[in-house]
Amino acid sequence: MSRKKTPKSKGGSAPATSALPAANGPRLVRPGTACPGSKTSPNGLLQQGQSPLGSGGDFYDVAFKVMLVGDSGVGKTCLLVRFKDGAFLAGTFISTVGIDFRNKVLNVDGTKVKLQIWDTAGQERFRSVTHAYYRDAHALLLLYDVTNKASFDSIQAWLAEIQEYAQHDVVLMLLGNKVDSAQERVVKREDGEKLAKEYGLPFMETSAKTGLNVDLAFTAIAKELKQRSTKAPSEHRFLLHDYVRREGRGAFCCRP
Numbered sequence: 001m002s003r004k005k006t007p008k009s010k011g012g013s014a015p016a017t018s019a020l021p022a023a024n025g026p027r028l029v030r031p032g033t034a035c036p037g038s039k040t041s042p043n044g045l046l047q048q049g050q051s052p053l054g055s056g057g058d059f060y061d062v063a064f065k066v067m068l069v070g071d072s073g074v075g076k077t078c079l080l081v082r083f084k085d086g087a088f089l090a091g092t093f094i095s096t097v098g099i100d101f102r103n104k105v106l107n108v109d110g111t112k113v114k115l116q117i118w119d120t121a122g123q124e125r126f127r128s129v130t131h132a133y134y135r136d137a138h139a140l141l142l143l144y145d146v147t148n149k150a151s152f153d154s155i156q157a158w159l160a161e162i163q164e165y166a167q168h169d170v171v172l173m174l175l176g177n178k179v180d181s182a183q184e185r186v187v188k189r190e191d192g193e194k195l196a197k198e199y200g201l202p203f204m205e206t207s208a209k210t211g212l213n214v215d216l217a218f219t220a221i222a223k224e225l226k227q228r229s230t231k232a233p234s235e236h237r238f239l240l241h242d243y244v245r246r247e248g249r250g251a252f253c254c255r256p
């Protein structure tokens with residue numbers, strides 16, 4: 001595996017009107033966010049522009065593209081910010097416009113795995129933009145909000161969309177976010193588990209607010225993708241489902 005180093009760039013976004021993956025032109029980003037997200041200049045453009053897969057300022061051995069999908073408001077942007085920056089800033093919810101991305105390099109058993117994580121807009125009106133990015137994604141994190149039944153009911157429609165637009169061997173994980181909001185919970189953990197089992201998906205409950213299982217979700221994806229790329233001998237095979245079941249934490253813990 002080759003070592004790579006490219007110019008520094010933290011992330012970017014594509015304008016809502018663009019349907020091109022990894023657009024290279026100036027990217028508009030939302031002016032503010034409930035989570036401390038993309039670094040933008042006062043005019044709303046990214047300070048450090050393009051960062052196609054393969055760039056990002058850090059050494060890495062392998063790179064993969066991960067997409068966050070799910071209804072508007074489920075916490076995709078906050079999950080990404082929690083993972084990237086270890087922060088959560090509660091406040092006014094400002095919906096993502098189009099698509100943003102952030103890079104993070106993880107050390108997976110001595111291999112530097114770079115994840116380029118695309119944060120999509122959950123709003124229906126941006127769906128055609130998102131569709132264009134599916135085909136390049138190596139992994140998808142599909143989120144619902146445990147305090148919002150409608151977002152859970154949408155999962156099947158998201159899965160249909162994924163089946164239509166994503167690669168057939170895409171790594172897919174289901175996440176029930178906002179488990180810190182125990183009082184407002186309307187989707188039981190068992191319901192998430194049942195749905196995940198039905199579709200053969202690894203499943204975890206997360207909280208972007210507390211950080212519960214957030215690193216774990218991305219690490220699990222990175223491990224799975226790394227394994228696929230290195231074709232480890234079968235006795236050392238990484239088993240995504242087992243890993244998630246074993247390592248998952250929380251009040252509604254992931255252990256059987």
Ligand SMILES: Nc1nc2c(ncn2[C@@H]2O[C@H](COP(=O)(O)OP(=O)(O)OP(=O)(O)O)[C@@H](O)[C@H]2O)c(=O)[nH]1
Pocket residue numbers: 034035070071072073074075076077078079089090091092093094095096097120121122123177178179180181206207208209210
């Ligand atoms: N309590 C709690 N609130 C959260 C959590 N994650 C996100 N939120 C809140 O939920 C709202 C929506 O979060 P976002 O991350 O912007 O949602 P999104 O999925 O990116 O929404 P779109 O960009 O419209 O697709 C914000 O007000 C967040 O503060 C969480 O884990 N716990």
Ligand SMILES: [Mg+2]
Pocket residue numbers: 076077078094095096119120121122
């Ligand atoms: Mg968002």
